[in-house]
Amino acid sequence: MSEPLLDVRDLRVSFRTRGGLVTAVDGISFTVGRGEVVGLVGESGSGKSVSMLTVLRLIDNPNCVIEGEVLFKGQNLLELEGEVLRKIRGQEIAMVFQDPMTALTPVYTAGWHISEQIRAHEKVSKKAAMDRAVQLLEAVGIPNAPERVNSYPHEFSGGMRQRVVIAMALSCNPSLLIADEPTTALDVTIQAQILELLRVLQKEFGSSILLITHDMGVVSQMSDRVLVMYGGRLGAAGPRREVMRDPLHPYTWGLMGAIPPTDGSRAARLNAIPGTPISPADADRDRCLFAPRCRFATDACRPQPPLIAHKPDHADACVLPYAERPALRVQAISPLGVRA
Amino acid sequence: MWRFAGKRALAALLVLFAISVMVFLIFFATPGADPAARIAGRNASQETLDQVRVSFGLDKPIYVQYFVMMRHLLIDRDLTSFVNRGAKVIPQIQAAVPVTLSLVIGAAVLWMILGVTMGVVATAKRGTAVDPIIMVLGVIGISLPVYWLGEVINLVTQSRLHDSIFAWVPPLGYVPMSDGLGRWALSLFWPWVTLAVLYSGIYARVLRSEMVASMNEDYIRMARAKGISESRVLIRHALRTSLIVIVSLFGLDFGALIGGAALLTEVVFGLQGIGKLTYDSLQNFDLPVILGCVLYAAFFVVLANFIVDLVYAWLDPRVRNV
Numbered sequence: 310m311s312e313p314l315l316d317v318r319d320l321r322v323s324f325r326t327r328g329g330l331v332t333a334v335d336g337i338s339f340t341v342g343r344g345e346v347v348g349l350v351g352e353s354g355s356g357k358s359v360s361m362l363t364v365l366r367l368i369d370n371p372n373c374v375i376e377g378e379v380l381f382k383g384q385n386l387l388e389l390e391g392e393v394l395r396k397i398r399g400q401e402i403a404m405v406f407q408d409p410m411t412a413l414t415p416v417y418t419a420g421w422h423i424s425e426q427i428r429a430h431e432k433v434s435k436k437a438a439m440d441r442a443v444q445l446l447e448a449v450g451i452p453n454a455p456e457r458v459n460s461y462p463h464e465f466s467g468g469m470r471q472r473v474v475i476a477m478a479l480s481c482n483p484s485l486l487i488a489d490e491p492t493t494a495l496d497v498t499i500q501a502q503i504l505e506l507l508r509v510l511q512k513e514f515g516s517s518i519l520l521i522t523h524d525m526g527v528v529s530q531m532s533d534r535v536l537v538m539y540g541g542r543l544g545a546a547g548p549r550r551e552v553m554r555d556p557l558h559p560y561t562w563g564l565m566g567a568i569p570p571t572d573g574s575r576a577a578r579l580n581a582i583p584g585t586p587i588s589p590a591d592a593d594r595d596r597c598l599f600a601p602r603c604r605f606a607t608d609a610c611r612p613q614p615p616l617i618a619h620k621p622d623h624a625d626a627c628v629l630p631y632a633e634r635p636a637l638r639v640q641a642i643s644p645l646g647v648r649a
Numbered sequence: 650m651w652r653f654a655g656k657r658a659l660a661a662l663l664v665l666f667a668i669s670v671m672v673f674l675i676f677f678a679t680p681g682a683d684p685a686a687r688i689a690g691r692n693a694s695q696e697t698l699d700q701v702r703v704s705f706g707l708d709k710p711i712y713v714q715y716f717v718m719m720r721h722l723l724i725d726r727d728l729t730s731f732v733n734r735g736a737k738v739i740p741q742i743q744a745a746v747p748v749t750l751s752l753v754i755g756a757a758v759l760w761m762i763l764g765v766t767m768g769v770v771a772t773a774k775r776g777t778a779v780d781p782i783i784m785v786l787g788v789i790g791i792s793l794p795v796y797w798l799g800e801v802i803n804l805v806t807q808s809r810l811h812d813s814i815f816a817w818v819p820p821l822g823y824v825p826m827s828d829g830l831g832r833w834a835l836s837l838f839w840p841w842v843t844l845a846v847l848y849s850g851i852y853a854r855v856l857r858s859e860m861v862a863s864m865n866e867d868y869i870r871m872a873r874a875k876g877i878s879e880s881r882v883l884i885r886h887a888l889r890t891s892l893i894v895i896v897s898l899f900g901l902d903f904g905a906l907i908g909g910a911a912l913l914t915e916v917v918f919g920l921q922g923i924g925k926l927t928y929d930s931l932q933n934f935d936l937p938v939i940l941g942c943v944l945y946a947a948f949f950v951v952l953a954n955f956i957v958d959l960v961y962a963w964l965d966p967r968v969r970n971v
Contacts, residue, residue: 395877398876412868
C-alpha cells in the first residue's frame, strides 16, 4: 500500500485538571488510506471525538496536552500553526459534527456558510461562490436549491441541515472528511438517507472518510475498516467484515451482543456489557482497561496487552488465546442472552 | 422584513396611544383631587382655576377631556405652565430636546465603540493578563458615579489645569450645533466621556460573557474547522451572534437616557436637557410640564424600542417572522 493519507502515531491527549493529569486518548495509532472509509467505534467517553478534534487541532483548552504524531500527506499536523494549518482545515480535511442543529451560525444563510468556506480557500467572486453553493446543495439532495440557498438554518429540518453541513464540508473537495457522529442527532429514516448520501458522495468526490460513531449499524453500512476504541485505547482494528462477523476482542463481543435481535421473540432483557464505562480520571492504566468489565479477565491482563495482528490487518489487544476465542465468545453471550 | 417593520410600527403607535391615555388618566381622573387645582399650581386664584376649567374642558365628559388635552399638547401646542408665570410647555421641551439628544447620541456612539472593542479584545485575549485588566477597568467604569466623575472632570478641566493642558475646554453649558460643529462637539466632549464610561463598562462585560459563551458553541468549532481565520471566527461568528443581546440592552438604556435618565450628567455639566427640565418641574409641582415630559419620554422610549426591534430582526433572522 502506498503512503496512507492520514497516519496517526501514538497519539496521546490528556487534560490537566485539579485532580491531576487525566488521559483521554492513550496512545492510539491508525491509518486512513486514500479513498478509504474508516469507522471509529466506541462508547461515550472513549476518546473518539477528542482524538478527531486533535487531528484538526480544534481543542483550544489551554490545559490540553497532546503528544504523538498526526501525519497528513506526510506533514505532522500537530506542528503546524497559523496560515498553514488554516489552509488544511476545510480544504484538505473537512469535518461534519454531530448536531446539525447547532453547527451552523444561526444568523447566516446556507449559501453564506458554504460560500464563506469556498472563499476562505479559493479566490473566487461572491457570485461564483454562491453558484457553487447552489450546485453543492443540489448534490446533497436539497430540493429547490436555488431558493433554499437563501434560507436560514432555522428554516431547515435537522436532516436538511446536516445536508447543508455536508455540502459545506465537501465544498473544497477535501481529501479527508471526518464525520463525528453525523447521524446521531437524526431520526432513523433520516439517518439512512444521510449515510446513503455520504456513501454516494464518497464515490463521487473520492474523499476518504473517517466516521466516528457509537452505532454498530452505521459502521457496518459504511466502513471499509473498523477501529474499536475503549477508554482511549484501541481494542481492535480490522476490515469491517472481520471485525463485525468474527470479532476477537471481548469488548467487541459485548458491543455486537448488545445489538437487539430483530427476529424471533422479544428478548426478556436486553444484552448489555456489565459495569459502566471507565472514567478517564480514575482508570488503572497499567492493565487492560476493559478488564474490570470482562468475564475473562485474569492477572495476564496486566500490563495492557499490545495490539497484535492475528490475521493480516485484523488486530486486537487481548491476551486470550486466539484459537479459543470463538468458544469463549459463545460463552460470553449466552448467559444473558436468555430469550423469553 | 417590510411586513415586520409595518407590524412593529403599528404596535409602537398603539403603545404610544395607551401611554397617553394612562398618563392622562393619572393626571385628570385620580379620584379625590381636582385636576384644575393641580394644573393651576399651589395657591392659584379663583380666576386661574376657572380659566383652567374652561380651557381643559373639565366640565365635559372624560373622553372629551382627553382629546382637548391632546389638542393642547399636539395641535395647538399652547399648553401653559401656570406655576411658571404662563410659560408655554412645548417650547421648553423643544429647547431641551436637542441638548439631551446631542448628549445621549454622542455618548452612545462612544460607549458602543468602546464597549464593543473592549469586549472583543477581552474575548480574544482570554487566558492572558489583558482580559482581566479590561474587565477590571470595566468594573471601575461602572462603579464611578456620574456625579463624582463629572465633578472631578470639571474640577480638573475647568479649574486646576484649565490654564495649561485643558485650556481648550469651553465653559460648562450647551453650545448648539448651529454655532459650529466643532464648538458643539467640544462643549459636549466631557459629558460624553462621563456618560460613556459607565455604559462602556457594562457593555464590555456583557459582551465578553456573551462572546465567551458563544465561543464554546458548536458553530464556532465548525467555523474553525472550515479553515477561516481566527479573527473572522471572532468577528463574523462570535461577535455577530452576541450583538443581538447588546442591541436589546442598548434599546433599553438609550430610551431611558433620552427620556431623562441622563439627569445627573445634565446637572453636573450644566446642560438644560430633558432630565433637568423634568427635575425642575417636579420641584415646582409644574404639572403641565411634567405631563409633557412624560409623554415626550414615552415617545422616545417607544421609538428607541421600535428601532431596536428592526435592528434586532436584521441581526437575527429567527425573529423576523414572529
